Amino acid sequence: MNPLASHPHPVSPAAASQTLNERVAELIRQKIVKGEFSPGQRLSEAALADSFEISRNTLREVFRTLTKEGLLKHAPNRGVFVAVPSIASIIDIYRVRRLIECQALAQAYPQHPARKHMREAVGMALRCRDKGDWLGVGTANMEFHMAIVELADSERLNVLFAHILVELRLAFGLLKDPEFLHAPYVDMNMKILEFFEAGKFTEGAAALNDYLVHSERIVLAVYARRMPEGGLDT
Structure with a gap:
């Protein structure tokens, strides 16, 4: 059709x-x-x-x-x-994520409509985790971070971040163990949501920054291991 x-x-x-x-x-x-x-x-x-x-x-x-x-x-x-993102691209993606996401969370307000999107993403992650659907958990995680950016009320940022998420999924795709990659962040997302709904924006932004640093280290470590194997060539 x-x-x-x-x-x-x-x-x-x-x-x-x-x-x-x-x-x-x-x-x-x-x-x-x-x-x-x-x-x-x-x-x-x-x-x-x-x-x-x-x-x-x-x-x-x-x-x-x-x-x-x-x-x-x-x-x-x-x-x-x-495409397979380069290490330089991954570092840049996480730099942009910290600038956008942490600021969006730090300057948010509890009744923002994006709160519903955040809750739905956490709920989706929990359901997928219960079923052992780790790719689904990863998709829910993407939705959660998209919702955080929506707190900034900027359509330009929404469009930019949607593109960043596609590149990020490519980076995640190199990790052959999606459970190892995504499992820790289900509870982390829940904690950030709790900070947000309690109006503890500074604490939430700090937790999110630590979270992103941790995630970046994991992805870069995988890249570093795969490069000598020729695993980054198409």
């Missing part, structure tokens, strides 16, 4: 194409966030075009967009692969 078939107003071919391209690009981003596409994985042009019911030319345009964003990598004569 054509995703634009139900559009209520006539659109130019260029506008229709752009809208379709944006939708497909977002679908691929979400597959990365959910862990369905792993870093270094080769993407089949034929299979994806069939799955999304789009032409290969359209898919190639989407691939070009996501390559510019650093989410995909084109290897001549080999195809298109999901």
